[in-house]
Amino acid sequence: MRFEDVSIAFDHPVLEGISFQLPRGETKILMGVAGTGKTLILKLALGLLKPDSGHIDVLGNEITAMREQELFALRRNIGMVFQESALFDSLTVEENVAYRLIEETGRVTEEIHERVLEALRFVELEHTVSLFPAELSGGMRRRVAIARAIITQPEVLLYDSPTGGLDPVTSDRIIELIVKQRDVYHTSSLMVTHRLQDAFTMASHYFDRQQNKMLPVGDGVDCGDLNTRFLILRDCKIIFEGNAAELLRCTDPYIREYLS
Amino acid sequence: MPLFSPTEFAKEQVLAVQEYSLLAGRSLSNVFTQPRYIADTLLQADLIGVGSLPIVVLTGFFTGAVLALQTSSTLQQFGSLSLTGKLVSLSMVRELGPVLTGLMVAGRNSSGMASELGSMKVTEQIDAMRAMGVDPSKKLVTPRVIATVVMLFFLSIISDLVGLTGGFMISFTLLGLDASQYWTTAYQALRFGDVIMGLSKPVVFGFIIASIGCYYGLSAKGGTQGVGRATTQAVVAASVLILVSDFFITRLLMGFFQY
Ligand SMILES: Nc1ncnc2c1ncn2[C@@H]1O[C@H](COP(=O)(O)OP(=O)(O)OP(=O)(O)O)[C@@H](O)[C@H]1O
Ligand SMILES: [Mg+2]
Numbered sequence: 001m002r003f004e005d006v007s008i009a010f011d012h013p014v015l016e017g018i019s020f021q022l023p024r025g026e027t028k029i030l031m032g033v034a035g036t037g038k039t040l041i042l043k044l045a046l047g048l049l050k051p052d053s054g055h056i057d058v059l060g061n062e063i064t065a066m067r068e069q070e071l072f073a074l075r076r077n078i079g080m081v082f083q084e085s086a087l088f089d090s091l092t093v094e095e096n097v098a099y100r101l102i103e104e105t106g107r108v109t110e111e112i113h114e115r116v117l118e119a120l121r122f123v124e125l126e127h128t129v130s131l132f133p134a135e136l137s138g139g140m141r142r143r144v145a146i147a148r149a150i151i152t153q154p155e156v157l158l159y160d161s162p163t164g165g166l167d168p169v170t171s172d173r174i175i176e177l178i179v180k181q182r183d184v185y186h187t188s189s190l191m192v193t194h195r196l197q198d199a200f201t202m203a204s205h206y207f208d209r210q211q212n213k214m215l216p217v218g219d220g221v222d223c224g225d226l227n228t229r230f231l232i233l234r235d236c237k238i239i240f241e242g243n244a245a246e247l248l249r250c251t252d253p254y255i256r257e258y259l260s
Numbered sequence: 261m262p263l264f265s266p267t268e269f270a271k272e273q274v275l276a277v278q279e280y281s282l283l284a285g286r287s288l289s290n291v292f293t294q295p296r297y298i299a300d301t302l303l304q305a306d307l308i309g310v311g312s313l314p315i316v317v318l319t320g321f322f323t324g325a326v327l328a329l330q331t332s333s334t335l336q337q338f339g340s341l342s343l344t345g346k347l348v349s350l351s352m353v354r355e356l357g358p359v360l361t362g363l364m365v366a367g368r369n370s371s372g373m374a375s376e377l378g379s380m381k382v383t384e385q386i387d388a389m390r391a392m393g394v395d396p397s398k399k400l401v402t403p404r405v406i407a408t409v410v411m412l413f414f415l416s417i418i419s420d421l422v423g424l425t426g427g428f429m430i431s432f433t434l435l436g437l438d439a440s441q442y443w444t445t446a447y448q449a450l451r452f453g454d455v456i457m458g459l460s461k462p463v464v465f466g467f468i469i470a471s472i473g474c475y476y477g478l479s480a481k482g483g484t485q486g487v488g489r490a491t492t493q494a495v496v497a498a499s500v501l502i503l504v505s506d507f508f509i510t511r512l513l514m515g516f517f518q519y
Pocket of ligand 2: 038039040083160
C-alpha cells in the first residue's frame with residue numbers, strides 16, 4: 001500500500017502531503033493526538049473517502065482513480081476494524097462475523113458455521129455466537145469486529161484504535177491477537193492507537209506458536225525483525241516515521257513530550 | 261453564523277437532486293446485475309405488503325363509504341342516485357385508491373426506511389458494509405424499491421376493491437340501492453384507460469416511496485437528530501412527490517387515452 005502526497009480538507013485542512021509506504025507483511029502503528037486524521041487515513045486507504053489531491057495505491061490498484069463500483073471487489077481483500085466496532089446491530093454475532101461469507105453463498109452453511117466458530121475462538125468469544133451486538137460489552141464487540149475482519153484472512157488489515165477506552169487486561173488481550181495475526185499470518189496492517197504502551201508491546205513482543213502466547217523478544221534479538229514501524233501525525237503532517245529504537249532516540253521536543 | 265448564500269443553497273439543492281437521481285438510477289440498474297438479494301427482497305415485501313394491509317383496507321373501505329355518502333346527496337338532486345356506483349368506482353380506481361394507498365405506505369414505509377438506513381449511516385454500519393465489499397445500493401436500496409413497487413401495485417388493487425365494497429355498503433344500507441345495479445354501473449363505468457391509469461400510478465408511487473426513503477436515510481448526518489430529520493423529510497418529500505407526479509401521470513394518460 002502506498003500514499004503519495006495525499007491531502008484532504010473539510011472546513012479546515014486535515015491532512016496535507018501525506019506520503020508513506022506499507023510494504024507487504026509490515027505493521028505500521030499510527031499515532032497522534034485526537035483529531036489529527038488517523039481514522040481518515042484508514043478510510044482513505046479503503047476508498048470510503050476520496051482525497052482532495054494525491055494518489056493512493058492499494059494492492060497494486062490506484063484506488064483514487066477507481067469508481068465506487070470497482071472498489072467493492074478490491075475491498076474484499078482488506079479487513080477493517082472500526083473505532084466504534086460498527087457491527088450490524090440487527091444481526092447476530094454469527095451473522096456479523098460471517099457477513100462476507102454469507103455474501104458469497106447466500107446463507108449460513110455448515111462450513112461457514114465452522115469458520116465462524118474458529119474465528120471466534122481466535123478472539124475467545126465462542127460462547128457469544130448467537131447473541132446480538134447490543135448484548136455484548138464494548139471490549140467483546142471490539143473483539144467480534146476483529147473476528148469479522150480476519151475471517152477471510154485478508155491481505156491487509158486496518159485496525160482503528162482497537163484498544164481505545166478498554167481496561168488494560170482486555171487491551172493486552174487484543175494486542176496479543178494483533179501480534180498473533182502479524183506473526184502467524186504475516187498480514188500487512190495499519191494500526192491506529194492512542195496507547196503508547198500497546199505500541200511498544202507490539203514492537204517488543206513476538207508470538208510464540210508452541211506456547212500459543214505472546215512473549216517478549218530476548219535481549220539478543222533485534223526488534224527490527226518484527227517488521228513493526230511507527231508513524232506519528234501532527235498538524236496535518238507525518239512528523240516521524242521509523243522503528244521503535246529510532247523513535248526512542250528521536251530528539252524532537254514534541255515527540256519527547258508525546259512519549260513521556 | 262455565516263450569511264445565507266443563495267448560490268450555495270442552489271448548489272446544494274442541485275447536488276441533492278443529482279445524488280438522488282444517481283441512487284434512483286442505480287437502484288434500477290442493479291436489477292440486471294449479480295448478486296441479487298432475493299431473501300432481502302422477500303423480507304421487505306413481507307414488511308411492506310403484509311404490514312400495510314390493515315391500514316390500506318381501513319382507509320380504502322372508509323374512503324369508498326364516504327365517497328358514496330358525499331356523492332349521493334349531490335346525485336339525489338338530479339335524480340340520478342343510481343350512478344353512485346359509477347362515481348365511486350371511477351374515483352377509487354383512477355385516483356383515490358392509488359393515491360391514498362401511496363400516501364399511507366409513504367407515511368409508514370418511507371419513514372421506516374429513512375430511519376433504518378439513517379441509523380445505519382450514523383453508526384458507520386453503511387461504511388462497514390462498503391468496507392466489506394458489499395454495495396449498499398444493491399443490498400439495501402434495490403430490494404426495498406422492488407418490494408415497494410410490487411406490493412403497492414397489489415395494495416392499490418385491494419384498496420380499490422375494498423373501497424367499492426365500502427361504497428356498496430352505504431348504497432345498499434343507507435341509500436337503498438339495488439345490489440346488482442350498484443355493481444353493474446361500477447363495473448361498466450371503467451374503461452381500459454381508467455384501469456391502466458389506476459395500475460400505472462402505484463408503480464410510480466412505489467418507486468418514489470422507496471427511493472426517497474432510502475435516499476434520505478443514506479444521506480443522513482448529524483447523529484440521532486439527523487436521523488429524525490431525515491425521517492420527517494422523507495415522508496414529506498415522498499408525499500409531495502406522489503401528489504405532484506399523480507397530476508402529471510393523470511394529465512399524460514388523459515391525453516393518451518383521449519378523455
Ligand atoms: N465527515 C467529516 N466531516 C467533517 N470533518 C471531518 C469528517 N471526518 C473527519 N473530520 C475532521 O477530520 C479531523 C480528523 O478526524 P479523524 O476522525 O481522522 O481523527 P482521529 O485522528 O481518528 O481522532 P481520534 O484519535 O479521536 O479517533 C477532525 O478534526 C474532524 O473534525
Ligand atoms: Mg479516530
